[in-house]
Amino acid sequence: MAHIVILGAGIGGMACAYEMREQVRPEDSVTVISDSPLFQFVPSNPWVAVNWRTKEDITIPIEPYFERKGIKLIATPAKRVHPEKNQVEMSDGTTIDYDFLVIATGAKLAFDEVEGMGPGKNTHSVCHVDHAVEASKAWNDFIKDPGQIVVGAAQMASCYGPAYEFAMIMDTDLRRRKIRDKVPMTFVTAEPYIGHLGLGGVGDSKGMMESAMRDRHIKWICNARVTRVEPGKMFVTELDDMGNVKKEHELPFKYSMMLPAFKGVDAVFGIEGLTNPRGFILIDQFQRNPKYHNIYAIGVCVAIPPVEATPVPTGAPKTGYMIETMVTATVHNIRAALDGKEPDYQATWNAICLADFGDTGAAFVALPQIPPRNVNWFKEGKWVHLAKIAFEKYFLRKMKKGTTEPIYEKYVLGVLGIKKKK
Secondary structure: OOEEEEEEOOOOHHHHHHHHHHHHOOOOEEEOOOOEEEOOOHHHHOOOOOOOOOOOEEEEOOOHHHHHHEEEEOOOOEEEEEEEOOEEEEEOOOOEEEEEEEOOOEEOOOOOHOOOOOOOOOOOOOOOOHHHHHHHHHHHHHHHHHOOEEEEEEEOOOOOOOHHHHHHHHHHHHHHHHHHHOOOHHEEOOOOOOOOOOOOOOOOHHHHHHHHHHOOOOOEEEEEEEEEEEOEEEEEEOOOOOOOEEEEEEEOOOOOOOOOOOOOOOOOOOOOOEOOOOEEOOOOOOOOOOOOEEEOOHHEEOOOOOOOOOOOOOOOOOOHHHHHHHHHHHHHHHHHOOOOOOOOOOOOOEEEEEOOOOOOOOEEEEOOOOOOOEEEEEEHHHHHHHHHHHHHHHHHHHHHOOOOOOOHHHHHHHHHOOOOOO
């Protein structure tokens, strides 16, 4: 009898719990540790921030759906992982023993790395549903007395899609209210060019995204390092392609949303052999930690090197499809270990994404994520906007059902007309 503990109940953790329960032996137990009793569909957070969705629309209680599948939920934050003891220390002082641990925590949002940035300070966020709710309250005040907007992603951010989405969604909402003419908007990003996306670009993402920004009258500053944020003012250093200072900017704003850098969560940060210097989990080709072979990791918490060196540091994104394949690989390899076999299943590190632009959208496919690629594709159209709305409902329905089928593979690849190679 083995106890498999999954740390985190986001997109990766939830999917892993369902698939793990189905694949392991009847006598094995599966426990999920989460800092929240709710699952949130993070891709919908930008809609929450402009009041197109509520928190209740995009969250579901975890426990009743886990209970039906025989999965235990502990809705208490973890304090520290102790890999030498095979234990997770909890914030309430208790400890959880495990035979196998799957780390699926996502990342810690490193707002503290830029003075004055983040919720409760001078900028908003769409990285968490509670942040998006606070951003929506500020949005309600903003539309009554509009002014300048600064939106984007700070240095060391590793997921740029939501920044573009939120800029476009704000633009759409303002146009619908017929006050777009009162709102100058500037997009600030660590990317070396618009449409880089932390991927070195995908297809003609540079040209198409620049065109979309021009059509919406959104100015941009690339190779941008945010140095500090004061109430109503952001200080940005723009670098040239050689990494030298090109220009110093002082950007006034009435409303700002900036994605922060990511780092590993406190429960694992600094554990030698488990994490890299930023706190992300080190894994081999089987999602397994090289030092602690009974620890696996999936999703945003995994250490992946940048696609390329850039003047301002950028991270590589982990999209839903990639996370889904990490889950499958992890479950299969843990089952192999339970059967006394060596791991042999590897994830497919491809980037596939549907990005909503409010009334249109963009889809990109990078197979594999790191160039050179077999598929390098980026297209825009209203169909993407409609597809993402439908996907939100489809995904939440499947999470309630406790499905173990590959959701992203079935839906997103189907929408894009891509057939997975066997």
